[in-house]
Amino acid sequence: MMQLKEYQQAALNILGDYLRALKEAQAKAEQVAKLGLDIPFEWDRAAWKKGERDYIPRKNGLGQPVPTVCLKVPTGGGKTLLAVRAIDAIQTLYRGRQTGLVLWLVPTTQIYRQTLQALRDRAHPYRQALDLSSGGRTLILEKDSRFSPDDVQTQLVVMLLMLPSANRQNKETLRLFQDQGGFEPFFPAEDQLASHVKLRERIPNLDVYDHQSMLGGVVKSSLGNTLRLLNPVMIVDEGHKAYSATAQQTLRGFNPSFILELSATPPRESNVLVNITGQSVLREGMIKLDLHVHNKASADWRDTVLAACRRRAELEQIAQTYQANHGLYIRPIALFQVERTGAKQRLPGLIHVEDVREYLITRLNVLPEEIAVKSSERDEIENIDLLSPDCPIRYIITKQALQEGWDCPFAYIVTILTNPESNTAMTQLIGRVLRQPYARKTGLPELDESHVYCFKAKTGQLLDTIRAGLIGEGLGDVAGRVIADVEAAPSQAVVDVSIRPQFQHYAGKVYLPCFVVSDGKGGWREVGYEVDILSRVDWEQVDLSPVDSWELNPAETGDSHVSLGLDHLTTIEPLRASLADEMQLDPVFMTRQLLDLVPNPWVAYEYVEETLRRLRAKFPEARIKRDLGFVIEELKKRIAAEQERLTRQVFDSLLQSGELRFYLISGCAGSAIPERIKAKAGARKLTTATGDLPARTLFDYFLEEDFNETEKAVALYLDQQADILEWWFRNNVGPNSYSIQGWRRHRPHPDFFALRQEPPTIYVLETKGIHLGHNPDTDYKKQLFELCNKYSQPTPWNDITQEFSGHQVNFQIVFDDEWQRVLNAMLTST
The missing domain is CATH 3.40.1350 (Trna Endonuclease; Chain: A, domain 1)
Structure with missing residues (x-):
């Protein structure tokens, strides 16, 4: 499992607190309703009282409250990792289940492909997080996929959709709401008119056939209607792009049970629960700043390209030395933004992709295989692993194809050969070079910072444009880390400030x-977490007796959301139970989830075995399997709490013995x-x-x-x-x-x-x-x-x-x- 950064864990802690408050408020609302009291109680707003600002309530297509919150995550902050971990929190703390439907909406083809690839790869940390939540029962689908009531009852079903596909007004995607084969098991048979009437009364916003047709009043067995039946958890990537009236109406019309937005720049009406700052991301070594801006005064664009290529070559030499000393591979990549890419657009006075390619090959002796073009017509980096040591690509030429969703940590340099005064694509391109390789600083400024080279730009205006780009990436609080080179703008140079x-x-x-320990040579050195504290923990002292007080969900009857009270789906729960009986608990899978907490895998395995032994003494095997995600998450919490207790114990003991001092x-x-x-x-x-x-x-x-x-x-x-x-x-x-x-x-x-x-x-x-x-x-x-x-x-x-x-x-x-x-x-x- 990928270890969370401090700000990511803090964000999930805040989300967890909110979800617990939300569950409590919802339970109070249900009690008021059972008593038949006519007392207005906005439970979604009541839970937000523990938040930082006023809450703007939302209603789904049924007029019911739908909790809607936003995590403000800047570029490079790891929003996809937060999303998958948030799904687990929502499922566990709010919905109380491992299974059901998650509708994941993304705004661009590039983000769609990257997210789909990561979620389908069982070895990827994102997929592993989902498997942990579902107990290894995760199903990743696209809009053309088919699934059954059994799938959503027995698995965590994650369906990816493009935001345009979710837009009800998009004619190309109206087939989401057209009658389609494969979804009939979710609906009554066409001749069961009474059941259709009952279903429409329960869910009034379902699409039905026109009353003048032969099937008048019958609910369409479409994907759109199926989504409305299932009350999905909704993840909205780049949530600020879904705030048009049509988009909001469409998303809420899917009758979601919870909406989580992730955005670097949420609009004012967004309920921002967590605000991750650019400083937090920079502090954890996630992004490459400072961003150095080099504005070449030469009238020849080739001089700008030459300067960028020289810089890239210098960075590669430093990266090779770094690899020799530390074993981490980095191949710096330079991006070039040109004015034209089309085959018939190579005209005098305009910088074309082939102009740059020819110059790189014929004048700078760059190998052809080291150059790739990314445009609407040509995509020479599609399905290429740019991070692989076997990949030769060092130069990528584009016009505006490398925008949101494309990120390569090896990209260090952006060279702007277009008109920056009317270049909206440039601001997005800047964000593509910000991610730090391996999400941690190297300690070498050359490999921890990034560069922009610009041709024939006004320096002041260029800096303003680039800083505006950082603001658009949610990094406004570090926009001051944009630095012009000394030759281009002495007033923006980095200077030494001395003591007064x-x-x-x-x-x-x-x-x-600082806290210090003996260096064994008669002196002292600063204490190290792993070598001095964690290494002294007696893992045999970990107390797992609280496992005996855990309560597992009896049969997850709450998953009856699918049946919606219809007789034709009431046989699913016994089927679900029988499938759980056939599954095997995998202690090795459970052990892997603990390795970010417990250094020794054998010790972690023993914790898993003891936990299962304690649970088996109280619950049947099928119950444990059904609640495996809860079991693993609670076990991680318990071990984390014990780790905190034992490391504090080690720390205090060393202080009391004098082995650890504050010197x-x-x-x-x-x-x-x-x-x-x-x-x-x-x-x-x-x-x-x-x-x-x-x-x-x-x-x-x-x-x-x-x-x-x-x-x-x-x-x-x-x-x-x-x-x-x-x-x-x-x-x-x-x-x-x-x-x-x-x-x-x-x-x-x-x-x-x-x-x-x-x-x-x-x-x-x-x-x-x-x-x-x-x-x-x-x-x-x-x-x-x-x-x-x-x-x-x-x-x-x-x-x-x-x-x-x-x-x-x-x-x-x-x-x-x-x-x-x-x-x-x-x-x-x-």
């Missing part, structure tokens, strides 16, 4: 403590505040309300784009405390920034440091939104900061610098609804 003259005596002398040493990552920082000379600086630069910043200035609203307010508050604080510093997240390794794998990166002279104290501050006040991540940081405060009492930590010997370090988490009160109390205490 009045604080120069702190240069090279400001250090922060000030030079070997900790980011423990030394740098003597200079990088910034863009032309970017907007953080200023006070009067327009002045803050007076107490350790460095000459910071950039406004590096602060959200709460962080900006905190920074300016700190700057006003001149009588108490000597200086303050913004700890921007990066590979060299200060972070704290605790008993979890992920390392918190505090937001601010501030130095107080009397009593000598360094304040380390982390800001949080109030909606994150009680999630597991915040609780962990609170506990870790408490330990930091406990073990950072004034001591002569180390002779690394006497400047800070005896200083106390105070760690604080402040929330956006109370930060000023907390900081007031902190600074007035002595």
Whole structure:
């Protein structure tokens, strides 16, 4: 299974909390209805009270509430992985089943193909997540596929549709609602008119034959009607593209039970439950930024192509060295956007795909097999694995075919040979080079950043266009990471920002403590999660006794959604049970789902065996098989909780024995505040309300784009405390920034440091939104900061610098609804 990034797990935690609240609110509504009380109760809105903003309710085609939420995920954030994991959460926490129908809607052919390929590949992490949810019973279908009531009762059926195919007004796809062979088992026989009347009363928005025809009033046995019967969970990829009145009416007309939108740029009317920022994605190494913009002043487009090719060659040399040292293969690819691609469009004054191809081959000695064309007429990368070491492609030429849905982590360079002033396709093309290979930083700036080369563009306008493109990819908060090269725009160059003259005596002398262990040579080194904490866990102490209190669904009678009360489908449940009896529990499959938590597969296998033994003592085998997804998910939760308990136990034990200490040493990552920082000379600086630069910043200035609203307010508050604080510093997240390794794998990166002279104290501050006040991540940081405060009492930590010997370090988490009160109390205490 693919390990989730910290922000992805946080997003799923928020979704899980909402689904539990939704289930509780729905149960209350059902109780009110059973009592016959005429009390208006909007259960979908009631559940949202635990969310961050007002909820806009939706109704399905039957006039029933349909919970509709959006995960805002920027480009490169892993929205498909979040989607498959969200399906599991919706099925388990809200619908209480493993089977049923999921309708997955995508906007483009490219996204459709990629998603279909991944979901059909049983070895792909996306498919494995679905198999985990369904207990290995997953069926992936397209709109022309046929399926039966038995399929949706015994399997998790995921049907992919293009958004245009779901549009009821699209004449080409009206056959979705035409009578089709293969769906008759879902409907009464044509001569059972009374059953058809009953079915129409139950589901009034079903399509029927015209009353003037021989089958007047009979429900059509179409795919569209079948979808309306099944109340599917609906996944809407690029959800912002489905907000026209027609699209919304069509989607809700499928009578979904739940709608989950995924979008980088959701519209205002979208119910955004989770907002993943570009900074979060960048922090986890998912995208290649900075984005360097090179604007060639030459009148010859060949000079721009030459510069891009030279850059690509330099990157490949660096990538080859990186592979030799680290074993990871990267083959940098350059994309070229031309003005024409058609066979009859090669005209003087226009840059044609063949012009670029010929120049690459004849003048730059590029091998023909290293060049591919992607256009509406030619697709030379279709069914090509661009990430394979056997693939020779290093150059891709296109006009606008590489838009949303096409992403290759090896793409490092975009070369724009078109008119950027009227180039809407360019903004989408920029997003295609942002994904980081293997979703983690290499530590080499050349392989962790990306480039745009442009021909005959106005630099200021070009930068604005590219930044607008990043905003369109949901990366507006990192749009400031677009940097013009020094030759093209000196005002946008990257410059060094130094410590202010009045604080120069702190240069090279400001250090922060970290948790350290003995290096075996009489010294100390920073603690490592795997080598020092996880390796010491006694996995035999994992307690699985809570398994005895698990309650499995009795027979999943809730799956009667398919039957809708019709007599002709009441035989499905016994069939479903009999199929479950024939299936075999696979401990090896279950073990594989635990390997991201338990390093040793043999130990994981023992946990599976013990879990099954405990469950078999209480439930029949068929019941366990039917609820296998629930069993695996609960087992993972239990082991994760035990892992947290045991790693904390190891951490505390090492602290108590003195083997682990909170020391000030030079070997900790980011423990030394740098003597200079990088910034863009032309970017907007953080200023006070009067327009002045803050007076107490350790460095000459910071950039406004590096602060959200709460962080900006905190920074300016700190700057006003001149009588108490000597200086303050913004700890921007990066590979060299200060972070704290605790008993979890992920390392918190505090937001601010501030130095107080009397009593000598360094304040380390982390800001949080109030909606994150009680999630597991915040609780962990609170506990870790408490330990930091406990073990950072004034001591002569180390002779690394006497400047800070005896200083106390105070760690604080402040929330956006109370930060000023907390900081007031902190600074007035002595």
